[in-house]
Amino acid sequence: MEEAIGPDGKSCRSHDEPMIVIREVHKSFGQNHVLRGVNLEVKCGETMAVIGGSGTGKSVLLKCIIGLLRHDRGEIYVDGQEISHLKEKNWNALLSKFGMVFQRDALFDSITIWENVGFGLRQHTRLPDEEIKAIAIEKLKLVGLENVEDRMPAELSGGMRKRVSLARAIAMEPSIILYDEPTTGLDPIMANVINDLMVRMREKLEVTSIVITHDMESAYHIADHIAMLYQGEIIEVGTPGQIKSSSHEIVRQFIHGEVEGPITKGADFGQEHLTSHRR
Amino acid sequence: MFGLFDIIGFWIMRFLDESGRVMILFLKTVHFIFRPPFDLRNILKQVEYVGIKSVPVVLITGAFTGMVLALQSYTGFKRFNAEAFVGTVVALSMTRELGPVLSGLMVSGRVGSAMAAELGTMQVTEQIDALYTLAINPIKYLVVPRFLASLIVMPILTAFADVVGILGGYLISVILLGSNPTIYIRRTYDYLDLEDVYIGLFKACIFGMIIATIGCYQGINTRGGAEGVGKGTTNAVVISSLLVLVANYFITALFF
Numbered sequence: 174m175e176e177a178i179g180p181d182g183k184s185c186r187s188h189d190e191p192m193i194v195i196r197e198v199h200k201s202f203g204q205n206h207v208l209r210g211v212n213l214e215v216k217c218g219e220t221m222a223v224i225g226g227s228g229t230g231k232s233v234l235l236k237c238i239i240g241l242l243r244h245d246r247g248e249i250y251v252d253g254q255e256i257s258h259l260k261e262k263n264w265n266a267l268l269s270k271f272g273m274v275f276q277r278d279a280l281f282d283s284i285t286i287w288e289n290v291g292f293g294l295r296q297h298t299r300l301p302d303e304e305i306k307a308i309a310i311e312k313l314k315l316v317g318l319e320n321v322e323d324r325m326p327a328e329l330s331g332g333m334r335k336r337v338s339l340a341r342a343i344a345m346e347p348s349i350i351l352y353d354e355p356t357t358g359l360d361p362i363m364a365n366v367i368n369d370l371m372v373r374m375r376e377k378l379e380v381t382s383i384v385i386t387h388d389m390e391s392a393y394h395i396a397d398h399i400a401m402l403y404q405g406e407i408i409e410v411g412t413p414g415q416i417k418s419s420s421h422e423i424v425r426q427f428i429h430g431e432v433e434g435p436i437t438k439g440a441d442f443g444q445e446h447l448t449s450h451r452r
Numbered sequence: 453m454f455g456l457f458d459i460i461g462f463w464i465m466r467f468l469d470e471s472g473r474v475m476i477l478f479l480k481t482v483h484f485i486f487r488p489p490f491d492l493r494n495i496l497k498q499v500e501y502v503g504i505k506s507v508p509v510v511l512i513t514g515a516f517t518g519m520v521l522a523l524q525s526y527t528g529f530k531r532f533n534a535e536a537f538v539g540t541v542v543a544l545s546m547t548r549e550l551g552p553v554l555s556g557l558m559v560s561g562r563v564g565s566a567m568a569a570e571l572g573t574m575q576v577t578e579q580i581d582a583l584y585t586l587a588i589n590p591i592k593y594l595v596v597p598r599f600l601a602s603l604i605v606m607p608i609l610t611a612f613a614d615v616v617g618i619l620g621g622y623l624i625s626v627i628l629l630g631s632n633p634t635i636y637i638r639r640t641y642d643y644l645d646l647e648d649v650y651i652g653l654f655k656a657c658i659f660g661m662i663i664a665t666i667g668c669y670q671g672i673n674t675r676g677g678a679e680g681v682g683k684g685t686t687n688a689v690v691i692s693s694l695l696v697l698v699a700n701y702f703i704t705a706l707f708f
Contacts, residue, residue, distance in 0.1 A: 241581055268587040279582035281574075293586040296593075345586075 191250070192217040192349065192381040193238060198247030200233055207233050208244070209405030215398075220375050220382040222392035225402035226427065226436065231385040232276075234402065235351050238383070239271050240264060252348070269297075272342030272380075276353045278334045280326040286313070286337055287322035293345045312340040316370055332363035339370060343378065350374060352384040356391045364391060371395045389428050393417070401427065403436070477591070477672075478665050481599050484592040491597060498601035502563050503608065509562060510555050510609045511616050517550050518542055518617030522624040538631065539639040542621030547644065547652045549704075551614040552606075556659035556696040559606065561689050564667035567598055568688035571671025572681040580672065590672065599664040606660030607653040614652065655703050659696045666692040 193215040200208040207230040215221045225231050236242040238249060240256065249256050251267060259267065280289050290309035294300060300308075310322050316336040326334060335355065342350055352371065356364035368391050374380055375395075386392050392399050393413040400410040401424050409416070409424050419425060426434030525541040571594060574580050583590045618640065625631040670688040674680045 236581075239585060241584060265587045268585065271585060273582070273585040275578045275582060277577055279578040281579055281582070293588070296586070296588050341586075 188216060188218050190217045191215065192219075192252055193383070194248075194250040195234075195238070196248045196250075198234075198237060198244045198249060200230070200237060200242065200244045207405055208237070210247070211402070211405070211407055213400055213407050213410070215381060215383060217381055218375070218379050219397040220371065220384060220395055222384045222386055222396035222399045223402055224387055224389070224392055224399060224427065227387070229402050230405055231402055232353055235273075235353055235383065235385055239273060239351060240268070269345060270348050271351060272345065272347035272349070273351045274335070274338050274342050274353065274355055276355075276357060278326075278331075278338040280334055280337060280341070282326050284325075285322065286324050286326065286329070289326065289337060290322075290340045290344050292341065297345070308344065309340070312344050313337070315343070316340045317366070332359055332366065335359065335363075335367060336370070339367075339374075343374065343380075346378070348380055350380050350382045352382065352386075354385055354387070356386065356388045364388065365394075367391075368394045389430075403427075473673075474665060474669050477595070477669050478661075480591050481595050481665065481668075484589065484596050485600065487592070491593070494593070494597040495600050498597040499605055501566075502559070502598070502601045503605035506559055506562055506605070506609055507612065509558050510613050513554050513558050514546070514551065514613030514616040515620040517554055517613075518546055518620030519624045521545055521550070521617070522621035522629070526625070526629050535629075535631070536635055537639060537643075538625050538629075539621065539636040540643040542625075543618050543640045543644045544648055546614045546617035546621075547648045549652070549700075551617060552610045552652045552655040552659060553696065553700050555606065555610045555613045555656065556663065556700075557693055559602075559609065559660075560663045560692040560696060563602065564663045564688045564692045565685045567664065567667030568670040568674075568685045569681060571668055572674035572684040575672055575674045576677055576680060595664070595668045595672075598668055599661065602660035602664035603657055604660075606656040606663075610652055610656035611649075614649070651703075651707050655700060658699055658703060662695045662699060663692045666695065 191214045193213075195211055195213040198208055198211045199206070211234060213221070213223075223231050223234065233242060237244045238251070240259075244257070247257075252270060254267065256267065281292065284292075287306045287309040288295070290312055291305035294305045294308060295302075298305075306322065313319065313322060313336075316339050318333060318336055318340070321329065321333065321337070326337070329337065339355075355367050355371065359367065371382065371384065372395050375382060382395075384392070384395060396413060398410055399413055399416045400407050401416070402408075403423055409419060409421050411419065416424065416428065419428075422435050425431075426436050521542045522538055525538050526535055529535050529537055529541070571580070574594075580590045580594075583593060622633070622636055622640075625636050626633045667688045670684040670691070674684040676683075
């Protein structure tokens with residue numbers, strides 16, 4: 174792959190500076206109190222993986238950070254700016270810092286690949302189409318795709334679409350990339366291709382990344398720190414090594430995939446019925 | 453016993469809630485129409501989709517409506533020797549009422565459902581969220597072109613329906629019923645005012661706005677996968693058709 178063309182200069186002055194700070198954030202949907210006081214800090218230029226069971230609010234947290242959802246209580250700071258009460262006209266400036274890769278790609282299916290990747294550029298700049306197409310082709314090369322620019326999303330495989338989705342997210346050269354379960358639904362080889370790409374994004378483009386995942390191998394591979402979300406709160410944060418050797422019983426049950434344990438206490442997955450049938 | 457009040461109350465609240473949201477979408481759409489940049493390419497694309505592709509449907513609807521009007525009014529008027537006025541009735545009915553309303557109902561079924569289905573599918577596959585993250589306002593990008601296209605195209609389609617309807621009535625009267633063609637045409641002109649045509653076209657504009665707003669609203673607020681898209685599409689057609697009929701009464705009463 175070619176040399177990455179990142180933003181001019183570093184987006185982080187130092188790697189100890191927090192890029193995203195989440196303080197006591199709460200979010201409910203009716204009676205369902207999903208986020209119950211989330212606290213998390215993501216340093217500039219690092220990759221933070223947020224792990225947790227299905228339906229525990231990981232996607233909700235991501236959407237609160239980028240403003241797709243408004244949190245009920247608490248504070249979220251992005252690059253020093255608190256976003257809870259941002260007026261609409263200031264949102265666009267904030268959004269230009271973000272790129273997001275959705276779980277199911279969310280490519281626009283009625284336009285070509287290069288139009289997808291260059292979508293933001295077409296809407297926000299006055300660049301002519303030829304230039305935008307050239308930039309799109311360059312970003313596609315960065316994610317390992319060539320000669321797909323004139324095809325339609327429906328013609329590509331899942332792994333290719335995921336990479337196009339990443340190319341679209343980086344087309345406007347954001348300083349923060351959010352990934353919503355990037356390796357879910359991909360075969361093991363493709364999952365590792367995506368993992369490698371995420372690491373490369375961090376190295377070459379110096380972006381801060383937050384990755385929602387329950388793929389532990391992916392998390393160990395790509396993350397500087399891993400945070401576990403459980404019952405609406407972050408219960409532990411650490412490096413991959415620290416998480417692997419965690420003594421927290423909930424973290425241990427989750428990362429080892431144990432069916433029985435404190436997380437699933439009382440839940441009936443039908444094992445008893447299965448065993449009686451085998452007899 | 454209180455259960456009944458509960459249910460009635462629930463539905464009233466729900467109705468008010470939904471109406472409010474639709475109104476908010478309408479106002480936001482109007483606001484974004486006037487905010488640059490202006491996306492002419494998208495608007496024209498929608499005009500082609502809403503307009504040009506609806507022409508055959510509207511022509512057939514208009515033609516057969518005019519024809520049946522001629523037959524029915526002849527039957528009725530003959531009873532008191534007023535067959536000569538069939539031309540007048542067809543012209544006034546088509547321009548004031550049937551042209552706009554039937555075109556509105558056809559376009560609601562065809563275009564309103566398509567808008568709800570397309571935007572609904574985008575919503576459940578997170579494409580609308582993706583637009584937002586690219587700092588593109590979904591209302592500006594998706595709703596405004598559809599709204600403007602409907603607003604521009606409905607009166608044009610209605611005009612086509614009017615012409616074809618009057619022509620259909622003429623053909624039936626002259627060829628089938630043996631009326632004097634000159635008298636038919638004279639009667640059409642004598643009693644048709646430009647105002648009748650304008651009222652019809654004004655109605656068509658309002659219907660166009662209703663169809664686009666309801667279609668887009670149902671699409672954007674779709675929840676729950678394929679079943680949700682199906683429900684949203686059905687709702688779009690039913691609600692916009694009903695609103696077309698209700699609005700038709702009020703506009704007619706306004707100009708009465």
